[in-house]
Amino acid sequence: VSRSKQIKLVLLGESGVGKSSIALRYVRGEFNEHGEATIGAAFLTKTINVNGCAIKFDIWDTAGQERYHSLAPMYYRGAPAAVVVYDVCSMNSFNRATLWVKELLQQTSQMVIVLAGNKADMAGENRGVTKEEGKDFADEHGLIFAETSAKTGMNVEDIFQSVAVKLASD
Numbered sequence: 001v002s003r004s005k006q007i008k009l010v011l012l013g014e015s016g017v018g019k020s021s022i023a024l025r026y027v028r029g030e031f032n033e034h035g036e037a038t039i040g041a042a043f044l045t046k047t048i049n050v051n052g053c054a055i056k057f058d059i060w061d062t063a064g065q066e067r068y069h070s071l072a073p074m075y076y077r078g079a080p081a082a083v084v085v086y087d088v089c090s091m092n093s094f095n096r097a098t099l100w101v102k103e104l105l106q107q108t109s110q111m112v113i114v115l116a117g118n119k120a121d122m123a124g125e126n127r128g129v130t131k132e133e134g135k136d137f138a139d140e141h142g143l144i145f146a147e148t149s150a151k152t153g154m155n156v157e158d159i160f161q162s163v164a165v166k167l168a169s170d
């Protein structure tokens with residue numbers, strides 16, 4: 001018997017941290033260095049197979065509304081999964097990400113949340129948030145954690161795979 005499951009996954013995080021780039025990397029295997037709004041649609045889908053179950057991700061990206069901090073709860077309401085993104089070079093974006101996580105956890109305890117420290121390829125001397133800071137916050141709140149790079153693709157498939165595995169068995 002083949003099973004299938006649709007998962008709404010929302011991307012959250014400060015403007016410019018690489019939310020659209022992560023979605024584009026994951027769904028199309030592409031990266032745009034100067035990319036902005038090339039996705040056009042704020043909605044992408046991808047279906048993967050997890051232990052014989054077809055998992056269809058409906059990935060909700062924002063079309064820039066996050067700049068105005070006006071993302072309504074209706075954006076993430078009912079979503080079983082969220083990827084909250086920050087830029088490892090920006091402590092501000094990390095602080096913002098922690099606020100998103102706390103807001104999500106107040107709304108629902110069921111949600112699978114990934115904390116993604118993106119732009120890991122740029123870290124080096126530009127790093128503003130240590131890997132331990134990200135990992136510690138994630139552990140404290142029961143989140144999946146990874147440092148990612150939409151540019152190189154590092155850990156991008158992994159975060160979606162982890163979500164799918166967690167939700168496939170529900």
Ligand code: GDP
Nearest residue numbers: 015016017018019020021032033119149150151
């Ligand atoms: P969003 O506003 O969160 O959707 O961020 P974007 O996906 O539009 O990315 C903002 C800028 O950061 C773009 O110029 C991207 O090319 C760049 N960017 C995104 N992810 C990465 C990454 O992992 N590494 C590097 N070096 N640049 C990235």
Ligand code: MG
Nearest residue numbers: 019020062064
């Ligand atoms: Mg975007």
